[in-house]
Amino acid sequence: MxxxxxxxxxxxxxxxTRRTTSSDKFISIEGIARRYPAPGGKQTTIFENLWLPVRRGEFVCMIGHSGCGKTTVLNILAGLEAPSEGVVIVDGQAIAGTSLDRAVIFQGHALLPWRSVLGNVAYAVSSRWRKAKRAEVEARARKAIATVGLAGSEHKRPSELSGGMKQRVGIARALSIEPKILLMDEPFSALDALTRGTLQDEVRRICVETGQTVFMITHDVDEAIYLADRIVLMTNGPEAKVAEIVENPLPKDRDRTQLHHAPGYYALRNHLIDFLVTRSRTLRDAMPEGYDPMHPPVVxxxxxxxxxxxxxxxxxxxxx
Ligand SMILES: Nc1ncnc2c1ncn2[C@@H]1O[C@H](COP(=O)(O)OP(=O)(O)O)[C@@H](O)[C@H]1O
Ligand SMILES: [Mg+2]
Structure with a gap:
């Protein structure tokens, strides 16, 4: 509605609540678990039996307390680590290792310090299109740099850039390879509030314009409300579970500065905060009767x- x-x-x-259907699965996380060896020959289960379908063009945020396994889930989606159990299917194919189809934006930007802004982005472009001529590589890199508002700074080195500008380069680099999926792990958490807001606006505009499929981790409730179509709520770890999938009832056409006037905004915000304050713990200890990890409640x-x-x-x- x-x-x-x-x-x-x-x-x-x-x-x-409603159930998802099979047509919703551009990304399909199917029963993944991550376990580590623990003293005494035992195992610690970080999370298990995690199921999540993501539609093409959807922006999904995952929220949960530190240690519940969010980064691990993102690393599995990126192909940087393998699940202990289960599988992730992307566009009909099981993930086996990293791929240029899935670009990652980390909290730290991991730029090559000896390369310019243009050089950093062009490096990614040329790894995607290995046979592309230099002029084409440069044109693609310049276009991505302009998209994140850095036109004019192409020849600066990372040491000459602010934190926000470095993060923009990271975003430009990820976008420049035209990935099927953009994966972001708390990409704005190290930035000041003003820069964070501006970059959220940029990312939102780009994703809406290009129909980009995004999986993003955040611990910022307002960021999730502004950006996400759906918000996945993880219970506390260890043995974390997907407690709920929250559908964002706010209109897709959102203005960050006016969000708090939208009907349903406070209900959504309170729901997320209540979850983080109490339900993330109580639900970990006791899931409601009838909880089915394959079909977590959609709220x-x-x-x-x-x-x-x-x-x-x-x-x-x-x-x-
Ligand atoms: N190599 C490892 N050995 C044992 N435990 C690990 C290892 N790597 C991560 N963990 C544990 O996995 C849990 C989840 O980590 P992480 O995915 O980074 O959580 P989040 O991003 O939600 O804070 C943490 O409790 C962490 O200590
Ligand atoms: Mg993390």
Whole structure:
């Protein structure tokens, strides 16, 4: 149900569930687990039985406390490490190692310090299109650099750039290879609030314009609300589980500075914060009866009945 509908029609329980269908699976995480050897010949299970389908063009954020295995999940998606169990299918093929189809943006930007901005991005372009002529490589690199707002800084070295500019180069480098999937591990967490906001705007604009499929880890609830179509909530580790998949009820056409005026914003934000404060722990200890890890509950926080009733009482003209 769209948030653009009259308020009264949103008066319904805070959560509802639906099952995903097989057509939703551009990325299909199927029963993956990660275990490490523990003292006494035992094993520690970081997470297990993790299932998640991602649609083509979807922006998925994963939220959970430190140590629940988010980076590990992202590394598995990148092909940097293998799951102890289970498989990840991307566009019909099981992941086996890294691929230029899946670009990663890390929290640290890992630029080559001796290369210029152009050199760093061109290096990625030429590894993607090995037979491309120099002029084509440069044109592709310049286009990606312009996309992230760095035109004019092509010849600067990383040491001459601010943290935000370095992260822009990391984004340009990832985008320049036209990946099928963009993987981001807390990409903005080291930046000041102003730069973070600007880069969130850039990433959002680029992803909406290009229909990029994105899997991003964040611990910033507001970042997830602004960027994500769906937000995956992980219980605390060890033995972390996907507690819920939260559908973002806010319209796809979002303005970061106006989000807090959108109907449903506070319901969503409160739901996420309540999860991080208490439910991430209590659900780890006891999942609700009938919990099925293959089909975690899909939740769409909406106005509480009391809130909706109060709003309709104030604005009778909006009654459905
Ligand atoms: N090589 C390893 N041996 C044992 N435990 C590890 C190893 N690498 C990671 N872990 C553990 O896996 C857990 C999940 O790590 P990580 O995926 O980085 O979590 P997150 O990104 O959610 O903070 C952590 O508790 C970490 O200590
Ligand atoms: Mg991490």
């Amino acid at each position: 769209s948030t653009l509908l009259p308020f009264a029609r949103q008066a319904r329980p805070v959560a509802e 769409r926080p909406s106005l509480s009945e009391a809130d909706a009733a109060a709003i309709t009482a104030e604005k009778p003209a909006l009654r459905a």
